[in-house]
Amino acid sequence: MSTMVKNPPAEKKSVRPPIVQTTVGNYLLDQLFSLGVEHIFGIPGDYVLRFNKQIEQHQIKFINTTRENTAGYMADAYARLRGLGVACITYGVGINIANALSQAYVENSPIVVISGSPGTDEIIEGHKLHHLLNKQSTAGKMDTTQLDIFKHVTVDQAVLDNPATARAQIDRVLMNCLRLKKPVYIEIPRNIVAQPMNAEPGKLQVRFTSDPDALKESLEEVSNILKKCQKPVIWAGHEIQRFGLGSKLLAFAEKFRIPVVSSLLGKTVISENHPLFAGVYQGDISQLEVSEFVDSCDCLILLGTILTDVDTGIFTAGLHQEMKISATSETIEIGHHTYPKVSFTNFVEGLAQLKLNVRFRHDYPANIDRRQIPFIPKKGAKTTTARVFECIQSHLISKPIVVTDVGDCLLGSSDLTLEESSFLACAYFATLGFGTPGAIAAQIAAPKRRVIGIIGDGAFQMTSMELSTAVRYKLDPIIIVLNNHGYGTERPLLDGAYNDIQEWNYSAIPQVIQGGIGIKVETEEELERALTQALKTRGQFTLIEVELDRMDFSPAMLRFTSNVRGKAKG
């Protein structure tokens, strides 16, 4: 329970909220809680134990992970679903979370990493403390190596070494996290955690502002383009989801009846069952009808789309349209000029409110067919990657969140038809091993929904044992391991023994971690039965290991290798 007292009944004359007494650690926890954080992922350690104890006594629940980097991945997945995620580590060995920060940085996931550190009273000249690089120990200064490393992959940082300034630091850092949708870092010396401080409680409000004239001009330009073009298409990216602009995008698309394709990283920014949704566009990796459709447009409107190699099909996306509008959190660009004083959020909000009597009749072609086809297992047929995705597709009526790792599990999933905000994957930074912890965290973030994790065997070996955390907290993600016996995506590039991995009996993992259900399937019938059963099972995870041929790939992976392989260098 927090030490921050509830506001007394407001007196009429009082404008400012009353000052309350709290502690540095509790103020941080209260602010996080007010921003929707109900869980913190992490590992204890001596420098952070006192803060761990504060979490234990707070409404926020501490989720013990098995190691540091998975705590980071879990905070990342949580942030993508809930708007803010938090990981908590101890100093020095906490550097293990640097890759998770990198991924969150580049894929705009607002996570806060909190690290305990030695007390300010322990920093004594020549004293070399464990877990520290101690580069400054001869000068009696705190080692800053962890901070220095994290500066490269966070947008703001604070070392809370002074209770008098802690409140302003915490508020600033959290605001920057939410404003920029990128990770931040907060370090708390262990003797500061419980020190008293005053605070005015109150939820932090993130505001996005633009120059009104610039915003007006940019939106007028959009209006003029919309008046001129016949066949516009919106290519929506992940930033729409991160900035909570899905409904605005939809309002804009629906008002003018503009079809929407998404990037892979932005998959499910709107429901893929929406009549205006026309598929995932990835240049030449796309389904042929989707790429033909986008290529045939005369106006491309990129909203929150980052042009990565993955999302452009290794730069095969045409982008040849004469009329082009592109808005991201970094820049608003129309034609060949930019609007530096216009914020992304205000721009997309403005699009939704455009007053313009235009309604496009630009249907996407009939061959883009997203009807649900029932999965009828062929008797005795061995499982293939393509059929696994067809089987999953047939079960999407339960509207699960799909979390994938990197590899064919990611590419193959691009063809699934999912609801809004129902897809998590690090499709840009491409961290192998994100999928399993990501799926577990998704289940924590959205406890009422089902979560299906789709993970390749190579990726699964990296972080499989995080399923232990699912057992501990009685979480029930469904983990589908696509076992193609090695780093399958790399084999077509340049194969060798280095792409092989040790064969595991994946479905035996529940015997080690003492919970969950493990099933190995080799035929379509077994797969259908296992997935049906898994979707009925709550309170414990189901791991379905699917036996696949070494060189069996999804249709999307085949499009990738046949259309863009030349550009994807081994």
Place this chain on the structure above:
Amino acid sequence: MSTMVKNPPAEKKSVRPPIVQTTVGNYLLDQLFSLGVEHIFGIPGDYVLRFNKQIEQHQIKFINTTRENTAGYMADAYARLRGLGVACITYGVGINIANALSQAYVENSPIVVISGSPGTDEIIEGHKLHHLLNKQSTAGKMDTTQLDIFKHVTVDQAVLDNPATARAQIDRVLMNCLRLKKPVYIEIPRNIVAQPMNAEPGKLQVRFTSDPDALKESLEEVSNILKKCQKPVIWAGHEIQRFGLGSKLLAFAEKFRIPVVSSLLGKTVISENHPLFAGVYQGDISQLEVSEFVDSCDCLILLGTILTDVDTGIFTAGLHQEMKISATSETIEIGHHTYPKVSFTNFVEGLAQLKLNVRFRHDYPANIDRRQIPFIPKKGAKTTTARVFECIQSHLISKPIVVTDVGDCLLGSSDLTLEESSFLACAYFATLGFGTPGAIAAQIAAPKRRVIGIIGDGAFQMTSMELSTAVRYKLDPIIIVLNNHGYGTERPLLDGAYNDIQEWNYSAIPQVIQGGIGIKVETEEELERALTQALKTRGQFTLIEVELDRMDFSPAMLRFTSNVRGKAKG
């Protein structure tokens, strides 16, 4: 096989070795091989596949690990035993290895991290490549985030973007690694790997030089001190081992009959069965007779000892002696003055050659008793931490390498009596999870010896599945998991549910990874039987899970909590 051709028979007039044609990647591999590297640990990835292929075709063997940071820990363990270790990763997600670099940096382990990266021909303005932070992509420059991060935890770095300069860069970076015994970083763009270059083959020679007059003066001072004192003691640290100075230290100690204690990090710098060895000294954590012995000395000679909190018993080591000599790779200090122009290596070599007619009669007290006591299991007695170490001690006749993780497994191991260079632990940076990959790598580095890993359950959950690598390569470390049901070392500091972990059936892991033997023991008889059997078993690992009470600790841990707990803050 290397493309570097063998030297033709030397012609008499030729002084310089002949120039040979090789490639950038092969030159690097040849240099590593000539320095004793026979194994490289890592994970493949598209940016590094071509280099992976070169390794496959070289004498050096690639060891596939299950993830990046364990590859780093394994390279670290290998380096401690073999003098140089190498990990190989792909760009961006390779940041996962940053913690392993931090540990190697602070504990002087010479490792080389090699990362593949995008081809120099792929760095195009605005092209955002996967796995990259792409902070510089709008300027058409290569992203340097990984390099920038690694700069904080390496002593030299090279990006081999030009075959013409690659040779000089490789040689410089490797020399700095060996000279400073700290990690270095080499990045190879994938289009450079196979580019031709000329090289003069020849093993790199590391030379340590000092100002001759300064060296002479410092050694004369030592002579004068040795003439004056009656009871000197050498406190030897890990740098003696890292710089390969064990035999020089021993020559010095034996010539003058000076007793030797070691730090915990430096444990086994000399054989602990040597008559002059008097124990591991850690201030008030030490066995009482050891700390009394050191406290009673009138001259303390620190050689390669870093005064960390762990190694000084949280700064309880007295260090009150009037006569004090301290030599490390960073500074040579006698009394209150330093010799900046004297190298650590030359100084220790000089000590071994001191000409001085002194022979101390300063026996360490009879109560320091290291006779092997046979372990006789008490019938039906439940296993305790203390008895586990007694059991291990009784089996040390096989002269194994002991690798420990952090926690009571580390502290408890301090009392074991081991042979020279037979103890590996990150007793300073204290990375939880080092033990299991460390033990596996030790087995690779020293295939003829037995390796006993002693790991707490919390640490084991972090990296347990690296045992998969032991199965794949038919390695047979013995892994003893001390299962005290959580982060036991933290419980006396500040306990809470955050110190609990999910209960695993550790001995079932072989069923998942399809190899090795798993045994759970609950009594002394079972423990004795399991360890005896394990020591007879070759070709596959044995995992012995030892059931312990939650609050059961080793004698060393009890010394820690009773003598220095006040200084070890929760």
